[in-house]
């Protein structure tokens with residue numbers, strides 16, 4: 001941990017040297033220097049590898065287990081890093097995400113003071129920004145779940161098509177049940193679904209999507225599991241088999257094309273899950289979806305707000321946290 005000193009003007013504690021970080025809040029339990037360096041490394045790493053989609057999905061699947069009706073931490077789930085343990089990464093909804101853990105694991109070793117929970121949420125926010133999306137007002141200092149018996153139960157993440165495991169009659173009811181359980185609302189549901197502007201679905205992982213399409217076969221970048229040549233980089237498995245089906249043409253670019261494509265359903269090579277289509281079918285979801293299809297700036301602004309909420313679901317902060325960098 002770094003040394004702390006009094007800030008001359010405010011008397012609050014700040015990290016040394018102050019010149020490098022003029023306006024950060026620092027506490028003894030959160031290592032701002034490591035967080036700052038990690039963020040920098042993630043930015044160039046994720047950008048160079050094109051692994052943005054799977055990293056965003058990892059962050060969301062760690063936090064999306066949250067149950068607002070359970071008071072105790074970490075039993076309430078949320079962004080606590082528990083997805084790294086076998087019981088949780090083995091959940092059906094997490095199939096394929098071990099690749100993302102494999103990408104981030106070697107990086108984590110260089111930043112021992114940063115929690116796994118912070119790493120996953122930081123990497124996701126960086127992945128969005130690096131793909132051209134908004135800067136998300138992130139805060140750090142999440143505590144980690146520490147053992148496999150602290151994993152969330154299976155079944156807390158949403159399904160993409162009927163029959164829904166929770167008995168919901170349709171996709172709108174299912175999305176509301178799942179996201180309301182997290183304390184999120186209709187606008188959060190619609191805007192966060194815009195995360196599907198990135199990435200692909202593969203039959204061998206989720207059971208959804210095509211094995212390959214004209215957009216993924218000669219896609220805008222590499223597979224989210226593809227290797228890069230840099231020898232000092234963590235090694236990820238070679239792409240196996242399926243290239244999958246994307247929601248958008250440029251599936252490594254974060255923009256509002258997801259909403260345009262879902263609305264128009266103009267191209268059979270692009271994916272529309274039941275839970276995507278319903279955003280334009282449900283009377284309360286539709287106004288948001290329409291707005292985001294026509295106004296990218298509104299999408300970005302609202303996405304940043306909801307993504308921050310998502311990243312803090314269920315979080316127990318270290319002493320002195322949360323910290324902005």
Ligand code: HEM
Nearest residue numbers: 053054056060158159160192195199200201202205206275
């Ligand atoms: C609304 C309910 C949601 C459902 C039913 C859903 C379902 C799915 C499914 C079935 C896949 C394909 C996984 C695969 O085959 O590898 C997927 C991928 C993805 N999801 Fe979602 N998702 C939802 C919400 C979200 C949210 C809130 C985010 C982020 C904010 C998100 C981000 C992603 C990303 C980035 C991918 C692509 C992963 C990759 O290319 O490796 N999803 N989702």
